[in-house]
Amino acid sequence: MQCGSCKDKFTARAFAPAHITGFFQIHDHKEPMKKGSTGCGVVLDRGVHTTVTIGDDIESTDIYLNGEKVAGDTSRAVVSSMTEIPVTVESTSEIPIGCGFGASGAGALGTAYALDHALSLGHTASQLNDIAHVAEVSNGSGLGDVTGQAHGGILIRKTPGAPSVASVDQIPSKENDVYCVVLGELSTSSVLSDQEMVNDINNAGKEAMKKLMQKPSVENFMHCSRDFTIQSMLASEKVMDAIEAADTIGVTASQAMLGNAVFSMPSQKDSNELENIFSEFGTVLRFKVRTGTIRIN
Numbered sequence: 423m424q425c426g427s428c429k430d431k432f433t434a435r436a437f438a439p440a441h442i443t444g445f446f447q448i449h450d451h452k453e454p455m456k457k458g459s460t461g462c463g464v465v466l467d468r469g470v471h472t473t474v475t476i477g478d479d480i481e482s483t484d485i486y487l488n489g490e491k492v493a494g495d496t497s498r499a500v501v502s503s504m505t506e507i508p509v510t511v512e513s514t515s516e517i518p519i520g521c522g523f524g525a526s527g528a529g530a531l532g533t534a535y536a537l538d539h540a541l542s543l544g545h546t547a548s549q550l551n552d553i554a555h556v557a558e559v560s561n562g563s564g565l566g567d568v569t570g571q572a573h574g575g576i577l578i579r580k581t582p583g584a585p586s587v588a589s590v591d592q593i594p595s596k597e598n599d600v601y602c603v604v605l606g607e608l609s610t611s612s613v614l615s616d617q618e619m620v621n622d623i624n625n626a627g628k629e630a631m632k633k634l635m636q637k638p639s640v641e642n643f644m645h646c647s648r649d650f651t652i653q654s655m656l657a658s659e660k661v662m663d664a665i666e667a668a669d670t671i672g673v674t675a676s677q678a679m680l681g682n683a684v685f686s687m688p689s690q691k692d693s694n695e696l697e698n699i700f701s702e703f704g705t706v707l708r709f710k711v712r713t714g715t716i717r718i719n
């Protein structure tokens with residue numbers, strides 16, 4: 423599509439949704455296509471909008487996030503794996519950054535789809551999903567988000583790897599409400615590079631997956647995620663306080679991995695009460711489960 427105000431510029435836009443992981447197990451591999459995580463997470467109806475611009479006056483690749491220039495290593499890796507042409511990548515996020523909502527994966531997917539469209543590169547959706555996954559795992563900014571985001575819904579990642587490689591399934595669900603409260607940031611790469619944390623995550627993640635597959639329902643997904651949060655010892659005191667506050671009204675809440683945030687999928691009758699409880703800890707964000715794949719705008 424051609425830029426309205428300037429003849430020699432091309433822009434394209436894409437949207438990719440947020441993904442909250444409930445629990446996961448890390449699977450390292452020297453080949454990024456096979457590296458990733460198994461586990462289960464929920465894809466949300468809001469995410470990251472990305473615009474890619476190409477033009478004669480663009481001399482270097484720059485990445486902007488919410489109007490500010492950032493290193494944007496994951497999105498940058500997407501660009502360099504697709505073209506040598508300098509581009510401007512502008513992402514606007516509807517979700518918190520660095521809080522376990524998979525913003526880096528969403529930015530990578532949006533960059534891949536928009537760039538493919540702007541340059542008419544002719545990749546398939548599956549190829550673009552894989553490009554985003556490779557950029558994400560190579561930068562340590564995530565493992566399974568892109569696979570979740572590429573498929574949508576409440577996604578079970580049964581085997582690790584890029585979207586075209588991983589064996590996946592879904593927990594059948596309506597467009598349930600997802601309530602979240604953000605308590606602070608947690609750097610994904612710092613957790614993933616800590617071997618002790620990795621061991622705890624993997625033990626807890628294996629157990630959670632076994633329990634989920636015995637009863638793959640939304641309720642059990644929340645229970646398995648909560649057990650994982652406790653066993654993996656990733657939760658801050660504030661996260662545990664919010665989870666325990668939800669318990670007092672009989673609602674299961676859990677940590678959004680890997681972030682300092684809490685999420686829950688309450689039944690309609692409990693949602694107002696949960697919203698009140700969460701609001702004591704911070705601003706409550708309300709989403710819906712999103713089914714469906716990435717879209718070009």
Ligand SMILES: Nc1ncnc2c1ncn2[C@@H]1O[C@H](COP(=O)(O)OP(=O)(O)O)[C@@H](O)[C@H]1O
Nearest residue numbers: 494513519520521522523524525526529563610
């Ligand atoms: N859409 C995006 N575009 C560019 N950089 C991003 C984007 N999303 C996240 N980042 C960068 O990634 C880092 C946070 O990554 P991470 O801890 O994996 O967060 P998240 O849980 O949101 O994926 C920050 O340095 C942030 O600037």
Ligand SMILES: CC(C)(COP(=O)(O)O)[C@@H](O)C(=O)O
Nearest residue numbers: 443459522524564565566680
């Ligand atoms: C949990 C995480 C390793 C990181 O998620 P985020 O912080 O949202 O990038 C995710 O990619 C996963 O594999 O499930």
